[in-house]
Amino acid sequence: MTHGVNSYVAEKIGKSFFKALPDKSKKSVFDLCEILWQSGYLEEYILACNWSYYVHTAYVPEDIGIFKKWLDTYVNNWAACDTLCNHTIGEFLEMYPDNLVMLRDWAKSKNRWVRRGSAVSLIVPAKKGKFLKDVLEIADILLLDKDDMVQKGYGWMLKVASQAHLEEIFKYVLRKKSVMPRTALRYAIEKMPQDMKKEAMK
16 A cells, blocks of 8 residues: 655654654664564555664664564565565664675575565675675575566675676576576676676576
8 A cells, every 4th residue: 555655755754753752762763663664565565664774773683573574574575575685674684794694595485576586685785796606696585586576686785796796696596597597697688798697598
C-alpha cells in the first residue's frame, strides 16, 4: 500500500519529524521504526529505513537481529529492501564485518527479499572497494536463482563492485556467463568498457 506521496516528499517529511522527536535514543527510534514497519505503507517503510540509519553511530552487534526481523517480516518490495539494506544494514556490516558470514545464510533463504538483501547489503561497501571476497561468494550462492528480483540484486552488486575491482569482476563474469541468467549478466557488465561488454555477451 502507498499514501500516494513521492519518495522525495516523504523523505523531507521524515527528516522534519525526526528532528522534532523529543527522544532520539536508539531504543526509542527503533521502537518507532517497528510501528512504522507495521503500518503496511511504503512511505512509512522508507521512513523506518531512514530513521534506523540516522542512529547508526549507536549500533551494536546485537542489532543485526532487529534488522533481520524487519527484512524477513515486513519487507515486501524492492524499494524497502534496498533502502534498508543499502544504508542501515550496509553501514552495520562496515562497522561489524564479522557479521558478513550471515549473508551466506540469507542468500539461501526462502524469502526472496532476504536473498536479495544478502546482495544489496554489500552495495555501498562494494562501491568503496570493500568485501570483494564476500561479493563473489554471495554471487556464487545466488548465481542460478530464478527470481528476477534476486538476479537484479546480485547483478547490481557485481556492477558496483566492478567499479573498484574491474578485472576481478570481469573474470568472474566470463567464468560464469554460460549459466548466469541474462538479467544478472546485463546488470553486472553495465558499467564495463565496451570491449569487455562485447566479450561478456558473446
